[in-house]
Amino acid sequence: MKELADLLKRPGALVECDDDPEAVFELLVEKGWSDGLPVIPPTPERVGRMLAYCDRDPGEPVVKIPPRYGAATPLRVAANAVMAGCRPEHFPLVLLALEAMAEEPYNLYGTQATTHPCTPLLIFNGPIARELNINCGHNVMGNYFRPNAVIGRAVRLALVNIGAAIPGTGDMATHGTPAKFTYCISENEAQSPWEPLHVELGFPQEATTVTVVAGEGPHNINDHESLTPEGILTMCAGTIATTGSNNAYYRGQPVLAFGPEHAATVASRGMTKREVKQWLYEHATIPLSKFSKEGIERRFRRKQADEFADAALDTPIHMWKTPEDLIVIVTGGAGKHSAYIPTFGNTRAVTRALKHRDGRSVKSIQELKTR
């Protein structure tokens, strides 16, 4: 294993700058190593401290990040985590999220370079999400909470600084999304009437997982009136079934994030998560006639001719391919709101558990402290 001091002797590994936060910020912006907001200067000492929770060789790539296919070594990721404001305890989750995104079904190249406004939504489940206080309550997708802010930001900085997702060159998003600054949440497992996402996917309850989803920003579902499961789900279906969504064309795995109060109403008569997905699969549809004439002809009749060449105009277009493709979680605080997160479409969600190198689940983040 190479020592940090040796790695820093490599050409370009160190840049010198005045010991002044403004000077450091100006330098990083000038070099394009930024998200446009001020950062913590990634000094060798701070990067060294960040690596205290990493038992890998700091110079060995963990993954490669497109479109540059830059080598995401622990050293480089740690520098980005410092810049983002991470504590060393957050670092294993940043690496875990990057590893999940690098799995082929996620389509990191496509999601980085596309014109669509997607960005990785990180959904954490399990005990370490609670240990690190990743917010799952009020304003879960908003500001204020450091772990949510910095873990998501560290991932985004790595995607730009290591992967070269630079707007106009490697990130061709037409508008992008404010979620590209950070997009990191955890599930409110305590207030969910259903099994948490990681358990549904077959991971043990005591595992800590990240699920990465190439999502748009959240779309709100306001429903202060419905008193029944069908009422809430009808409002959800109306928000989901929109013609401009990539999921209307490419399907994929969008996310429905119920607020705890909506979830309680939906589950009040014993409806399971599987039944919720089935109901929404059947009801969150768009009749073919709602698309433009050109869209019907080109997107459906020609590009999906097997299914739609002769389809009647009242044929329902489903927003995901099979009922179970919808990802259902419960998160947020009090209030009669839920959130729907459409996706890039041509991507699959990937879930990874935090493990020791020998495959054992990590039960506390402190188990990963190496010095």
Add this chain to the structure above:
Amino acid sequence: MAQLTKRGLIAAVVCSDQFMKLGTAQAKVFGVPDLPLLRIPHPLGGLGMEKVRERADVALPQLFKVIREQRK
């Protein structure tokens, strides 16, 4: 296209103005910095057939030039 080029075949990528930087950068990343990019006006998406033919008229002479030069 990078793989085809590496196998010795003549290959080129059609690229609209706005995507030339991405195309150039990707050719370098994939180890084929000289991969020909056939430059057409942006956009390519959302066009009627007449405009698609116009793009083809721009791209084809560039393609013929690539083929002629690489056959030498």
